Amino acid sequence: MPNPNAGLIPHYPIAVPDPPTWPSLGPEDKAALKERIRRLLAERDAVLVAHYYTDGDLQELAEETGGYVADSLEMARFGSTSPASTLVVCGVRFMGETAKIINPEKRILMPAQEATCSLDEGCPIDTFGPFCDAHPDRTVVVYANTSAEVKARADWVVTSSIALPVARHLHDQGQRILWAPDKHLGRYVQQMTGADMLLWPGSCVVHERFKGFALERLRRLHPDAAVLVHPESPADVVEQADVVGSTTRLIQAVAEMPNETFIVATDEGIFWKMRQQAPDKRLIAAPTAGVGATCESCAHCPWMAMNALQNLEAVLLAGRPEIEIDPAIRERALLPIQRMLEFARERGIGRRGAAD
Structure with a gap:
């Protein structure tokens, strides 16, 4: 289905950073560093959550210390059920923001708070908001790879594991969708569901x-x-x-x-x-x-590569900077995320061992 408005949306060139170069660690140095991080996690009442795209050392450490390795939907769920007062999110910024949106009472730390995402960068709220306003008849569905401000403008937030069921649900209700920001995922969802979708022309650089x-x-x-x-x-x-x-x-x-x-x-x-x-x-x-x-x-992903054992230790030692979100934006962004999580719970979507 053609997207007649795609040409009206500005193209945002993304400045892709060079992957960082971390000093190589011998087996003894790495083991010692991981032991210091384990100690700091316990002292700070912190739990480590790592995305599948981060370095294997971080994924291994998360599992060894009672944390979690997951995609963004499962990361969001885990953060809301963990008793820890501090969540350390190894991933990119929108993941840390999502954790803060769901858990405002908790401290959210990230080894690389500057780690962003090309999809997030390519869908700024100052352009996306007016685009939504120009199509008030459409239900706004945004991918999780977006800023808190963009989520706050949406009716639904989805991850790749739940995008198809949500789109089918909306299509069955006769709703027309405004989709952002990934055009490839949007096109796939559109093709599989037959939904009427207006696609924002973003993409993942990877x-x-x-x-x-x-x-x-x-x-x-x-x-x-x-x-x-x-x-x-x-x-x-x-x-x-x-x-x-x-x-x-x-x-x-x-x-x-x-x-x-x-x-x-x-x-x-x-x-x-x-x-x-x-x-x-x-x-x-x-x-x-x-x-x-x-x-x-x-x-x-060069931004995922910004997460490493070295800056994980540094952020635990410093206890800052924390992820902070304006309370009004957080409250609005929470609604479409809660809608997604409730939809997933009702249908058994996204839990490990369940259909995606």
Whole structure:
């Protein structure tokens, strides 16, 4: 379905940072650093929550200390049930903001509060708000990868694990949708549900890099491999997938499918959990470039890479800066998030072991 208003939305060039270079740590130094962080977590009454796209050391430490490794929907849920007074969010800023929106009484710390997201950056409230005002007949549905201000303007917040069920629900009610910010995920949802959707033209700088023609060539080299794709990827990549789904769904697929080899089109940070769940499976990163490129597969978010053991220790030592949100914005942003979580609870969506 064409998007007649897409050309009216300004394009926001995203300044993508170079991935940070952290000093290499030998086994003894790393073990000592992790032990200091464990001690600090206990002293600060803090729990560590890490996204699947962060470094494997952080994911491992989160699980070892009673924290959680998850996608953004499960991170939101865990933060609301943990008794800890401080949540340390290893991810990008919108994840820390979401934790604060749901848990205003808790201290929210992030190792890299400056870590943002291309989807968030490409959908600023000063343009998105007027765009919504110009289409008052549409239900505003925004992806979780957005600022607190954009969430506060929405009717629904969704993650990739719940986007399809929510869109089907709204479509069945006869509602027309204004979707932001990821155009690839929006197009996929639109195609799968038949919903009337007006798409904001944003994209993820990581998933945008996957190349359909290069993936087709790789599939010929590995004809028995199953192709796992996140729906933020371009259409010619999604069309070749055996499984299209959220990070949690793709991890489940590696563990459950009989294939020995998988080609994975999402951030390479997911490989740590996939190898933990299915150590005997062979994982191949989907290509992000064509013939002659210096990097055939470079799918790792530079903002996620800003999280490391070193700045995790630093933020625990300092106890700041905290994530802060204007109370009025927080109250408005909480409503569409609560709507999503209640919808998920009613339908058993997103819990590990449940369908995404």
